[in-house]
Amino acid sequence: MTERVEGDADSDQPAMNEAETRRSADSSERAYLTIRKHLVEFTLKPGERINEVQLSRSLGVSRTPIREALNRLASEGFVSLTPNRGFFVRSLSTEGLLDLYELRSIIECAAFKLMCERAEDREIDRLRKYWEAIVDGYRDQPADIILAEDEGFHLLIAELSGNPELVAQLASINARIRFIRRIQIEHPSHDKGQVTFHSGIVAAAVKRDAEEGMKLLREHIEMTVSATQQALKDALLKVFAPDNAADLKRRRKVRDA
Amino acid sequence: MTERVEGDADSDQPAMNEAETRRSADSSERAYLTIRKHLVEFTLKPGERINEVQLSRSLGVSRTPIREALNRLASEGFVSLTPNRGFFVRSLSTEGLLDLYELRSIIECAAFKLMCERAEDREIDRLRKYWEAIVDGYRDQPADIILAEDEGFHLLIAELSGNPELVAQLASINARIRFIRRIQIEHPSHDKGQVTFHSGIVAAAVKRDAEEGMKLLREHIEMTVSATQQALKDALLKVFAPDNAADLKRRRKVRDA
DNA sequence: GAACGCAATAGTGTCGACACTTTCTTGACT
DNA sequence: AGTCAAGAAAGTGTCGACACTATTGCGTTC
Numbered sequence: 001m002t003e004r005v006e007g008d009a010d011s012d013q014p015a016m017n018e019a020e021t022r023r024s025a026d027s028s029e030r031a032y033l034t035i036r037k038h039l040v041e042f043t044l045k046p047g048e049r050i051n052e053v054q055l056s057r058s059l060g061v062s063r064t065p066i067r068e069a070l071n072r073l074a075s076e077g078f079v080s081l082t083p084n085r086g087f088f089v090r091s092l093s094t095e096g097l098l099d100l101y102e103l104r105s106i107i108e109c110a111a112f113k114l115m116c117e118r119a120e121d122r123e124i125d126r127l128r129k130y131w132e133a134i135v136d137g138y139r140d141q142p143a144d145i146i147l148a149e150d151e152g153f154h155l156l157i158a159e160l161s162g163n164p165e166l167v168a169q170l171a172s173i174n175a176r177i178r179f180i181r182r183i184q185i186e187h188p189s190h191d192k193g194q195v196t197f198h199s200g201i202v203a204a205a206v207k208r209d210a211e212e213g214m215k216l217l218r219e220h221i222e223m224t225v226s227a228t229q230q231a232l233k234d235a236l237l238k239v240f241a242p243d244n245a246a247d248l249k250r251r252r253k254v255r256d257a
Numbered sequence: 258m259t260e261r262v263e264g265d266a267d268s269d270q271p272a273m274n275e276a277e278t279r280r281s282a283d284s285s286e287r288a289y290l291t292i293r294k295h296l297v298e299f300t301l302k303p304g305e306r307i308n309e310v311q312l313s314r315s316l317g318v319s320r321t322p323i324r325e326a327l328n329r330l331a332s333e334g335f336v337s338l339t340p341n342r343g344f345f346v347r348s349l350s351t352e353g354l355l356d357l358y359e360l361r362s363i364i365e366c367a368a369f370k371l372m373c374e375r376a377e378d379r380e381i382d383r384l385r386k387y388w389e390a391i392v393d394g395y396r397d398q399p400a401d402i403i404l405a406e407d408e409g410f411h412l413l414i415a416e417l418s419g420n421p422e423l424v425a426q427l428a429s430i431n432a433r434i435r436f437i438r439r440i441q442i443e444h445p446s447h448d449k450g451q452v453t454f455h456s457g458i459v460a461a462a463v464k465r466d467a468e469e470g471m472k473l474l475r476e477h478i479e480m481t482v483s484a485t486q487q488a489l490k491d492a493l494l495k496v497f498a499p500d501n502a503a504d505l506k507r508r509r510k511v512r513d514a
Numbered sequence: 515g516a517a518c519g520c521a522a523t524a525g526t527g528t529c530g531a532c533a534c535t536t537t538c539t540t541g542a543c544t
Numbered sequence: 545a546g547t548c549a550a551g552a553a554a555g556t557g558t559c560g561a562c563a564c565t566a567t568t569g570c571g572t573t574c
Contacts, residue, residue: 051555071332075329166363521568527564528561536554
């Protein structure tokens with residue numbers, strides 16, 4: 001949805017004690033990536049109010065690029081903005097999560113169907129090859145890699161649907177649930193049956209069997225949802241463990257405000 | 258998608274020659290609404306580069322709120338941002354339009370289905386009453402009112418699906434195609450059969466007949482798409498009429514860049 | 515006369531400062 | 545002790561200025 005290059009956020013300490021004040025013309029982008037990382041890793045906790053000054057100091061830039069980044073994150077649903085009160089970390093409640101996964105299921109099923117109807121044979125072949133190339137080492141990869149490969153797979157389906165809007169939507173949804181998916185992958189409950197699932201999807205695509213593919217997708221997403229819910233609960237518990245219950249109460253009050 | 262109150266943009270000349278420099282704490286919001294209006298009405302033409310200084314002068318605010326508004330509009334797909342070169346009015350090509358309508362169809366069908374499955378009877382009744390309240394004068398209203406009532410109808414369906422994400426998505430799509438829908442409504446080709454269609458939808462909802470409703474929705478959207486394409490062509494022709502072909506050529510070159 | 519480079523201009527990206535609003539603190543009053 | 549209000553502190557919203565980048569126009573060279 002947002003109109004820029006992605007380039008994942010992996011450099012972390014860009015400033016802090018860096019005296020050399022370079023005007024690198026992309027403070028805003030770096031701020032965006034860094035803040036998103038904080039959100040994803042719960043360094044900024046759900047429900048928390050975001051202090052612009054503090055953030056700008058810790059990133060070594062002024063408030064302008066910070067605000068730009070936060071506005072972007074607001075459009076993407078990561079944070080919310082209350083006039084004159086500032087930005088808040090959006091707390092992804094369990095229901096909210098369900099809603100997002102439901103939306104994802106809708107988009108993915110539609111994409112699969114359109115792909116079956118429209119894609120050329122050699123495009124379907126691209127999907128098959130993509131999967132074949134990664135299937136071997138798939139389950140032994142670290143979580144980040146698995147996640148990226150999985151997202152790539154589903155995104156490719158969206159691309160083959162021929163509708164760029166679907167791609168944009170799915171990418172935006174992915175960004176929002178990525179942190180949870182990672183938690184889920186690292187969680188003991190993580191289902192290794194994904195391999196079978198993906199192979200099934202490829203088979204359905206080759207046969208152009210839209211119904212079969214959509215059925216698989218729906219089942220798959222439903223399964224991950226229930227697994228994810230437990231993983232999320234555990235993660236939230238861990239995040240709020242050091243504090244006492246007061247924090248949780250406040251969070252509930254502000255939830256989705 | 259974006260996290261604020263909507264409150265439609267209908268006040269137009271907020272500043273310009275207003276000497277009194279009030280710090281009203283919502284310049285950003287006003288800028289957003291005004292710029293969006295310009296985009297919707299083709300005052301800012303597709304493909305055009307947006308000059309922040311000029312805009313800020315004409316709105317009587319500094320560049321900060323202008324940039325904030327433009328960033329928001331970028332997230333929503335109205336404009337695009339090229340680093341160090343600025344914002345450009347996104348040219349909604351005919352294909353792009355098709356993709357958007359397709360996405361809309363997907364979302365609306367899914368919403369209708371979920372509504373049939375989940376909504377309580379009194380909620381379905383709300384939909385019926387909403388339509389009954391406006392059906393009488395519907396076709397004689399001015400374009401803006403028809404548009405708002407129509408959007409409200411479809412948005413209500415999304416709400417009754419029980420999934421706020423669907424509502425947000427639909428709202429965002431609506432914002433992007435609103436200007437075209439208005440053009441289409443004012444175009445001589447505008448189909449008055451919408452009344453029948455909406456009544457059909459309500460009937461299907463009352464019967465909880467998801468298949469029937471989805472069929473109607475798909476047909477309806479497909480019909481409007483073809484009608485809209487002609488309307489869009491006429492409108493674009495009108496917009497680019499004063500200039501010569503050079504402008505169109507430039508536009509093609511930059512398209513969706 | 516066309517291509518190239520260089521200076522001048524226009525425009526974006528970021529900053530620090532200040533006005534205005536919300537939130538917290540303190541102290542008077544019941 | 546608890547409540548409320550006034551003032552202090554913290555924080556957001558907006559501004560104008562300046563640094564940096566892209567673009568335009570001009571003069572030079574081949």
